[in-house]
Amino acid sequence: MTTRYAALLRGINVGGHRKVPMAELRSLLEQLGHSDVASYLQSGNVVFSSPSDDEQELAAGLERAIERAFGFRVDTLVRSGAYLRAVAEDCPFPAAELEAKQLHLTYFSEPVGADRLAAIDAPAYLPEEFRLGDRALYLYAPDGLGRSKLAEALARPSLFKGIVATTRNWNTVVKLVELTRD
Incomplete structure (x- = not known):
């Protein structure tokens, strides 16, 4: 069974700095073994499916992969769809x-x-x-x-x-x- 997640990358593609092209980011997530990868906007929102249930390890793995691929660290949060829905509903x-x-x-x-x-x-x-x-x-x-x-x-x-x-x-x-x- 897989879970649907969003990866929220902090501070990329803002003012021409810390550029992370979304096509390359999607490819990176696929290389990490994730599926159904899609990005939203250019500002660091990408959704994917994974069999893992460890949001912190998913985020850490993506941070390491981004640093290897682009040469800089990007703080990343990974949150499940269930969490995102609950937080939106609790507004x-x-x-x-x-x-x-x-x-x-x-x-x-x-x-x-x-x-x-x-x-x-x-x-x-x-x-x-x-x-x-x-x-x-x-x-x-x-x-x-x-x-x-x-x-x-x-x-x-x-x-x-x-x-x-x-x-x-x-x-x-x-x-x-x-x-x-x-």
Whole structure:
């Protein structure tokens, strides 16, 4: 039996840096023995099927393969379709009523406690808001991520030191759920 996964690569193909062509990435996943490989957009979203049930080892294997093939390390999270669906369904904001640019999801490599965010004066950023989920952070930014002061505050490296974090807009969240349906 195989499981459907999404690999979320952090910080590739942004501003012409750390280029990873999607065709080569798909080929790399196939060389690793994965099947039904497909990429979504150019920003590091690839779905695949694997008999493995170890998300951390799948991510580590892909990170090693990318470094060998492209000469640089890329932090990678691998999440099952079931996880992606559960996190999307648990969204505390009315996703169906919002524009996709207003809602973002940051996936974390491990659970994040509220204590890490205690220094954020959340009321000072209203109407922007965030909520923690299962290895995830939901961000409502009514004017979009590029204008969000809260997103800027949440991006401070000290907040999530030692944790891999990668953010996707809600359109991508929904598309990855669709692409990973068994």
